[in-house]
Amino acid sequence: MADVTRVNGDPLGVVAVDASRGDTDADGVLDATLTVANVGRQCAWMAIIVKNGSAEAVDLQAEVDTGDSVEAILKAIQASEVSSTQYGGEILAYQVEDDATGQISVMVAGSNWTASDMQTAIQALGTTVGNNTLDISGSTVTDTGMKLATS
Amino acid sequence: MADLTRVHGSPSGNVSYDRSVANIGDISADELVDVAGRKLAFFKIVVQNGSDTNQDMRTEMGPNECVEKVLQIMQNYTDGTNEGSATILAYQVEGDNTGQISVAVEGSSWTAAALQASIRATTTLNSINVTGSDVTEPGLDLA
Numbered sequence: 001m002a003d004v005t006r007v008n009g010d011p012l013g014v015v016a017v018d019a020s021r022g023d024t025d026a027d028g029v030l031d032a033t034l035t036v037a038n039v040g041r042q043c044a045w046m047a048i049i050v051k052n053g054s055a056e057a058v059d060l061q062a063e064v065d066t067g068d069s070v071e072a073i074l075k076a077i078q079a080s081e082v083s084s085t086q087y088g089g090e091i092l093a094y095q096v097e098d099d100a101t102g103q104i105s106v107m108v109a110g111s112n113w114t115a116s117d118m119q120t121a122i123q124a125l126g127t128t129v130g131n132n133t134l135d136i137s138g139s140t141v142t143d144t145g146m147k148l149a150t151s
Numbered sequence: 152m153a154d155l156t157r158v159h160g161s162p163s164g165n166v167s168y169d170r171s172v173a174n175i176g177d178i179s180a181d182e183l184v185d186v187a188g189r190k191l192a193f194f195k196i197v198v199q200n201g202s203d204t205n206q207d208m209r210t211e212m213g214p215n216e217c218v219e220k221v222l223q224i225m226q227n228y229t230d231g232t233n234e235g236s237a238t239i240l241a242y243q244v245e246g247d248n249t250g251q252i253s254v255a256v257e258g259s260s261w262t263a264a265a266l267q268a269s270i271r272a273t274t275t276l277n278s279i280n281v282t283g284s285d286v287t288e289p290g291l292d293l294a
Contacts, residue, residue: 028212029210029212033246033247035241037241047294093183093186094291097292146242146243147251147293148294149294
């Protein structure tokens, strides 16, 4: 029986449903980092470093109770408007680091956020956020794609 | 009118559907919360040869090439006896020579050690030596 070599169906992204194509000149070689969402809506992946006005990282290990700053930040991401016609997006998952780095990683489905817009929204929460009145006015946000850290 | 202070509904995980549970108060481990859908696992794979040299994945994106084969291994979980569950929700291949593939898996039966052993056991994928590949499970810790 004759063999037919499969030449289609590679792991590259499909424009309609994926966040990035990766192979922009279609030569089968990645020209940029490729993120593929197999199901569901496009996701944005943001690394938030919560910092005070002096750009010092804020320890979040004791900030995960009801009404604390982590909740306030997640609410801002979930509820804020990027513009008058665009909501931010739907948080699908998040992780709070168990250390003093102040990092919250969020996976946002159907995101209209840019890192810059999200950073502005979080910084705008101000200097007395949550039950423990944290200063988070120097927080930074980076759109990392789905690149995972070492640990 | 009297106020009622809300004391429940923190951002900590709920046992029923989340991987980690901070319970009440301070966390003592990285707190990964899945707000919707099935439990997610996140794996960082660094494809390396037997000398622990990173293998560039940028040219391994075609049908039957290394990236596809790694994803197929993940999707078809088995411990040698039992089949398990692992639905890849999303993945990212780095556009550099680090050999890193980051994968989000729904309802995963994998441990990092089992996945690492399975990838290494294939020896070569599309002629790429993968015997030194490393797999870690950092949760949703974005780099």
